[in-house]
Amino acid sequence: xxxxxxxxxxxxxxxxxxxxxxxxxxxxxxxxxxxxxxxxxxxxxxxxxxxxxxxxxxxxxxxxxxxxxxxxxxxxxxxxxxxxxxxxxxxxxxxxxxxxxxxxxxxxxxxxxxxxxxxxxxxxxxxxxxxxxxxxxxxxxxxxxxxxxxxxxxxxxxxxxxxxxxxxxxxxxxxxxxxxxxxxxxxxxxxxxxxxxxxxxxxxxxxxxxxxxxxxxxxxxxxxxxxxxxxxxxxxxxxxxxxxxxxxxxxxxxxxxxxxxxxxxxxxxxxxxxxxxxxxxxxxxxxxxxxxxxx
Amino acid sequence: xxxxxxxxxxxxxxxxxxxxxxxxxxxxxxxxxxxxxxxxxxxxxxxxxxxxxxxxxxxxxxxxxxxxxxxxxxxxxxxxxxxxxxxxxxxxxxxxxxxxxxxxxxxxxxxxxxxxxxxxxxxxxxxxxxxxxxxxxxxxxxxxxxxxxxxxxxxxxxxxxxxxxxxxxxxxxxxxxxxxxxxxxxxxxxxxxxxxxxxxxxxxxxxxxxxxxxxxxxxxxxxxxxxxxxxxxxxxxxxxxxxxxxxxxxxxxxxxxxxxxxxxxxxxxxxxxxxxxxxxxxxxxxxxxxxxxxxxxxxxxxxxxxxxxxxxxxxxxxxxxxxxxxxxxxxxxxxxxxxxxxxxxxxxxxxxxxxxxxxxxxxxxxxxxxxxxxxxxxxxxxxxxxxxxxxxxxxxxxxxxxx
Numbered sequence: 001x002x003x004x005x006x007x008x009x010x011x012x013x014x015x016x017x018x019x020x021x022x023x024x025x026x027x028x029x030x031x032x033x034x035x036x037x038x039x040x041x042x043x044x045x046x047x048x049x050x051x052x053x054x055x056x057x058x059x060x061x062x063x064x065x066x067x068x069x070x071x072x073x074x075x076x077x078x079x080x081x082x083x084x085x086x087x088x089x090x091x092x093x094x095x096x097x098x099x100x101x102x103x104x105x106x107x108x109x110x111x112x113x114x115x116x117x118x119x120x121x122x123x124x125x126x127x128x129x130x131x132x133x134x135x136x137x138x139x140x141x142x143x144x145x146x147x148x149x150x151x152x153x154x155x156x157x158x159x160x161x162x163x164x165x166x167x168x169x170x171x172x173x174x175x176x177x178x179x180x181x182x183x184x185x186x187x188x189x190x191x192x193x194x195x196x197x198x199x200x201x202x203x204x205x206x207x208x209x210x211x212x213x214x215x216x217x218x219x220x221x222x223x224x225x226x227x228x229x230x231x232x233x234x235x236x237x238x239x240x241x242x243x244x245x246x247x248x249x250x251x252x253x254x255x256x257x258x259x260x261x262x263x264x265x266x267x268x269x270x271x272x273x274x275x276x277x278x279x280x281x282x283x284x285x286x287x288x289x290x291x292x293x294x295x
Numbered sequence: 296x297x298x299x300x301x302x303x304x305x306x307x308x309x310x311x312x313x314x315x316x317x318x319x320x321x322x323x324x325x326x327x328x329x330x331x332x333x334x335x336x337x338x339x340x341x342x343x344x345x346x347x348x349x350x351x352x353x354x355x356x357x358x359x360x361x362x363x364x365x366x367x368x369x370x371x372x373x374x375x376x377x378x379x380x381x382x383x384x385x386x387x388x389x390x391x392x393x394x395x396x397x398x399x400x401x402x403x404x405x406x407x408x409x410x411x412x413x414x415x416x417x418x419x420x421x422x423x424x425x426x427x428x429x430x431x432x433x434x435x436x437x438x439x440x441x442x443x444x445x446x447x448x449x450x451x452x453x454x455x456x457x458x459x460x461x462x463x464x465x466x467x468x469x470x471x472x473x474x475x476x477x478x479x480x481x482x483x484x485x486x487x488x489x490x491x492x493x494x495x496x497x498x499x500x501x502x503x504x505x506x507x508x509x510x511x512x513x514x515x516x517x518x519x520x521x522x523x524x525x526x527x528x529x530x531x532x533x534x535x536x537x538x539x540x541x542x543x544x545x546x547x548x549x550x551x552x553x554x555x556x557x558x559x560x561x562x563x564x565x566x567x568x569x570x571x572x573x574x575x576x577x578x579x580x581x582x583x584x585x586x587x588x589x590x591x592x593x594x595x596x597x598x599x600x601x602x603x604x605x606x607x608x609x610x611x612x613x614x615x616x617x618x619x620x621x622x623x624x625x626x627x628x629x630x631x632x633x634x635x636x637x638x639x640x641x642x643x644x645x646x647x648x649x650x651x652x653x654x655x656x657x658x659x660x661x662x663x664x665x666x667x668x669x670x671x672x673x674x675x676x677x678x679x680x681x682x683x684x685x686x687x688x689x690x691x692x693x694x695x696x697x698x
Contacts, residue, residue, distance in 0.1 A: 126529055147539075150505070221559065225335065272501070
């Protein structure tokens, strides 16, 4: 068998594919962060909590009302999205004109509160959610066994990522959004309800996080702390990609998934730090991120 | 004048009595600090319910010992040795805490016991697993009560090797506990004629285990051993199931599983897994009776750590009573002199290295058909006598043992 650095190519291709799948999660989460930061200039530290709420909502809806996976895929992000809109309306709006640090602290505090309350109710051992019937089992690709569900994750994540990018960069609604953040007074003079647009944008970013949560529910143990662990990584991804760059967030997310996956083969002890190493290097060379506009 | 003299001597005498009473029990109060992960990945196996177990012990002793009240304080160590060090230092230096209970993550315990040794207070470790805690990290100021990695390796690994699982892939959590468990397992496997094919160390905690499971599959080892704990273990087991690890003929050995982990996995996912435990709530009448009381208070069945916290605290308070002091060395000696016979252990005893030696149990997770309710999870396959289960003193590197 041919080898690369003592690792069989077959094993390596498997790891690349898995890295891509994990990268899809990073992409989906960093996309939401990038939308919220890029359009609203809010540093959303509650993003991990919304991801967790999406997953938890899926499990709770299933356990109490028997809501199936496909309905949850729509319903859970909607519920969490509405919560996001309420948070924007009642809290974030009050500090919209303050420094970024205020929104950072507010959302960080919110995340801790949500996480703490839910930990008291659900504990941390993790709730289980069965993999949907159609995705049970998998296919042997020759170099690895690929569970159908993981294949679905990457398809679903990519479709949502590309759809979001298209909507914001290529549609009329997207141009309103971008214009509204550039010059909200002018937009309001044109008769566009900018505050509503802001609320909806925040809600949409939150929905993206919750959607990732639903995708995660069947394969990871669902606990109130699951968001805190992933949030810092996702922030690193956004910083590497360039704060606010939507395409940058998606591409960097996938790339970081692959880099992390390879590290797990060659030097697993460093797999939790490699992304931060990349972040340091990128900040040294290109402080505005790989895809960020030079200030 | 005579009256003055009498009064004076009476005053001196009573002052003397007061000071001797104070010397017996410092501050005339027994202060117990409960240090554990209250919010992170090890919350459920000890956490807030461990504090309930501790309070049950205090209540059962009557809330006071020799007229001195018992006060309990608690803190979240957040699985951080730094947080643990600063908390214990504050407890000892400012709050006059006499004994620290709980102690879960091994790295936290090693940091905390160092400070307890410097300040001569007592630590009773109920949550940690690393056998190094009573080996190279032993101090005259702590006792390791419930279990450690040596019997975990001894019980589970030996059983699996004897069933024909002779080539091993070990997936290890990359910190003190994981390293200790990995070392102990390696010894048991090779001593029983098995080989270690590959060892991989994963960061703690890890969210996604698919990459490691894939490495385990391509290693060709017959046994994939998980030398980790808590959500790392349950995540790895779920992912192994998803990637069809056992269907392709490999055996999964979880070396440390708590009741709360198995409960979270459910019998459907966890059925048949063999594990070693220091105690099980349904193992005898005493255990059941205490578990019923615990469940009334908490709504859940206790883990071996919860039971150990209760048992060790009662044992500690009885020792304070017998010794008439809360001075660490006197109490530890008294605890060593008294055998432990309660709902947790029968004929348990504490060795000079601080290890509490008691029987361990090889258990198997029940099948959905066997399990009567959500907490009816284990059947005990074999009892491992305490002296067989734990590292013999002859192999000890502890400074308190003359080898």
